Amino acid sequence: MxxxxxxxxxxxxxxxxxxxxxxxxxxxxxxxxxxxxxxxxxxxxxxxxxxxxxxxxxxxxxxxxxxxxxxxxxxxxxxxxxxxxxxxxxxxxxxxxxxxxxxxxxxxxxxxxxxxxxxxxxxxxxxxxxxxxxxxxxxxxxxxxxxxxxxxxxxxxxxxxxxxELIRWGSIITDDELDIRFTRFGEWLAEKESVEIKDKGYDTMRYLKTILHLEEEGDIIKEENREIVKKFQKSITYQWWD
Structure with a gap:
C-alpha cells in the first residue's frame, strides 16, 4: 500500500x-x-x-x-x-x-x-x-x-x-500460486528449449518461491542472488528431447 x-x-x-x-x-x-x-x-x-x-x-x-x-x-x-x-x-x-x-x-x-x-x-x-x-x-x-x-x-x-514469509518478504505466495508458476515454467521450457521436467527435488519449490520474491523486489539480477537460481536449476531432473 x-x-x-x-x-x-x-x-x-x-x-x-x-x-x-x-x-x-x-x-x-x-x-x-x-x-x-x-x-x-x-x-x-x-x-x-x-x-x-x-x-x-x-x-x-x-x-x-x-x-x-x-x-x-x-x-x-x-x-x-x-x-x-x-x-x-x-x-x-x-x-x-x-x-x-x-x-x-x-x-x-x-x-x-x-x-x-x-x-x-x-x-x-x-x-x-x-x-x-x-x-x-x-x-x-x-x-x-x-x-x-x-x-x-x-x-x-x-x-x-x-x-x-510475510515477515521476511512483506507478502506471501500461496502453494496453489506456486504450483501454477512452476507449471508455467515447465511449459516455457518445453516450448523454448525442447526440454521436459521429469522430476523436481525436495527443495525445488522453496527455491522457486525465493526467486519469485526476489524478482518482485527487483533483486534477482544481483550477483549475490545468482546462487539460488543455480540451486533451483540443479534441483530439477530434465528429460531432453531427441
Missing part, C-alpha cells in the same frame, strides 16, 4: 471535490468513499467483525471500511472456498486452469477490498503485502452446518503474526 498510497489520496480528494462539492455528472470514482458506499444500509455480521479486528492488529494504519469492503471480501471468501471436486477436478491440467480462473477473479476482488479501506497514514506494507494479509485471514474461514462463516480469531491472529 505504501506504493500506491499517494495516488489513492489524490483520487480521494478529486472524487470528493468533483462528486460531492461540484456535483459533476462525470467524476473521479473512489471505492473508499463513505458517502457513496455507506454501511448504514447493511448489517455487518460477526464474521466481518472478526476479520476487521485481526486486520487492524496487523495493518495498524487501517481506520475505516465501507460497503465495498464488506461485499467484495465476502465474494472473495465464497469464491475461494475449496469444496472437493467442485473446485478441484481430477485432471491436473483442468485443476490448474480452474484455479487460474479463480485466482484472477479473486485478485480483482482483492484490488477493490484494499483500495476501499481508509488508512490514517501510509501503511508499511505494499499493496501486495496487504492482499497477503487478507488472504491469510480468509484461509481460516469455515462454513458451519448452517452455511454461516466462522473463524477462530486467536488461531488466525497467531498464524498471521507469526508468518515467517
Amino acid at each position: 505504501s506504493d500506491i498510497y499517494e495516488v489513492l489520496e489524490v483520487i480521494k480528494e478529486r472524487h470528493w471535490r468533483e462528486k460531492h462539492e461540484e456535483n459533476k455528472e462525470e467524476y473521479q470514482r473512489d471505492p473508499s468513499c463513505l458517502r457513496c458506499y455507506g454501511i448504514n444500509e447493511i448489517k455487518i455480521d460477526k464474521w466481518f467483525e472478526g476479520f476487521w479486528k485481526i486486520f487492524q492488529k496487523v495493518i495498524l494504519e487501517a481506520m475505516g471500511y465501507n460497503r465495498n469492503t464488506y461485499a467484495k471480501l465476502l465474494e472473495y471468501i465464497v469464491l475461494t472456498r475449496k469444496s472437493g471436486e467442485e473446485r478441484y477436478p481430477s485432471s491436473k491440467k483442468k485443476r490448474d486452469k480452474e484455479f487460474e480462473k479463480i485466482m484472477k477473479e479473486g485478485e480483482k476482488l482483492l484490488d477493490i477490498v484494499v483500495v476501499s479501506i481508509r488508512y490514517r497514514n501510509k501503511p508499511d506494507l505494499k499493496e501486495e503485502g496487504i492482499k497477503s494479509v487478507i488472504k491469510i485471514i480468509c484461509e481460516h474461514y469455515m462454513f458451519d452446518e448452517e452455511d454461516k462463516l466462522i473463524i477462530n480469531e486467536r488461531e488466525t491472529e497467531e498464524n498471521l503474526l507469526g508468518n515467517k
Whole structure:
C-alpha cells in the first residue's frame, strides 16, 4: 500500500471535490468513499467483525471500511472456498486452469477490498503485502452446518503474526500460486528449449518461491542472488528431447 498510497489520496480528494462539492455528472470514482458506499444500509455480521479486528492488529494504519469492503471480501471468501471436486477436478491440467480462473477473479476482488479501506497514514506494507494479509485471514474461514462463516480469531491472529514469509518478504505466495508458476515454467521450457521436467527435488519449490520474491523486489539480477537460481536449476531432473 505504501506504493500506491499517494495516488489513492489524490483520487480521494478529486472524487470528493468533483462528486460531492461540484456535483459533476462525470467524476473521479473512489471505492473508499463513505458517502457513496455507506454501511448504514447493511448489517455487518460477526464474521466481518472478526476479520476487521485481526486486520487492524496487523495493518495498524487501517481506520475505516465501507460497503465495498464488506461485499467484495465476502465474494472473495465464497469464491475461494475449496469444496472437493467442485473446485478441484481430477485432471491436473483442468485443476490448474480452474484455479487460474479463480485466482484472477479473486485478485480483482482483492484490488477493490484494499483500495476501499481508509488508512490514517501510509501503511508499511505494499499493496501486495496487504492482499497477503487478507488472504491469510480468509484461509481460516469455515462454513458451519448452517452455511454461516466462522473463524477462530486467536488461531488466525497467531498464524498471521507469526508468518515467517510475510515477515521476511512483506507478502506471501500461496502453494496453489506456486504450483501454477512452476507449471508455467515447465511449459516455457518445453516450448523454448525442447526440454521436459521429469522430476523436481525436495527443495525445488522453496527455491522457486525465493526467486519469485526476489524478482518482485527487483533483486534477482544481483550477483549475490545468482546462487539460488543455480540451486533451483540443479534441483530439477530434465528429460531432453531427441
